[in-house]
Every structure is written in C-alpha cells, then in structure tokens.
Amino acid sequence: MVEKVKKSPKGTGPKKKRSIAGMVKEAPVEKLPVQVVPRHKHCFNCGVSVSPDKDLCSDKCQTDWDKMVKRKKYWTYLPLLGVVFLILLYIILNMG
Ligand SMILES: [Zn+2]
Numbered sequence: 001m002v003e004k005v006k007k008s009p010k011g012t013g014p015k016k017k018r019s020i021a022g023m024v025k026e027a028p029v030e031k032l033p034v035q036v037v038p039r040h041k042h043c044f045n046c047g048v049s050v051s052p053d054k055d056l057c058s059d060k061c062q063t064d065w066d067k068m069v070k071r072k073k074y075w076t077y078l079p080l081l082g083v084v085f086l087i088l089l090y091i092i093l094n095m096g
Contacts (some may be wrong), residue, residue, distance in 0.1 A: 045064045
C-alpha cells in the first residue's frame, strides 16, 4: 500500500485547514464525534447550512416547505375525516 494521501498534520506549514483535527487530538474532552462544527442549522427543505436564526435558506425553499407542511397537515387530518365519514355513514345507515 502506498501512502499517498496520508500527509502528517504536523509540518504542513501555516495552513490552518487541519486545525479542527488538531484540536480534537489535543483536547480529548467528552466524546463528541460529529459535533465539531459550532452553531449552525440546516435548511429544512434542502439541507444547506443556514444561520441559526433561520430555518430555511431561500424564498424558494420557504415556498416548498410551506407546501410540504400544508400537505402534511392534510395527511394528518385525512384519517380524522375518514372517521367522521364513517360516523356519518353509520348514522345514515341507522336512520334508514
Ligand atoms: Zn434550502
């Protein structure tokens, strides 16, 4: 096996790319495997990183998300409508 890709983090010069890895190595506090990136959110709709005070990245995603939520609401109420329909059917059938 040729170790082409595996450059040692030490001695890479003034590049600050590897700082996160270095920090993790230096400070083995509690095990936090993925939560290295500080504070940010992901767009509900497409998953792009957004600032923590935002939920969605763009107007397009906002519209898409609204549509999705509406659809979700519809699917939440659909069984209820079914139950109401069955009750009505029951009443109608009992009336006759
Ligand atoms: Zn988005």
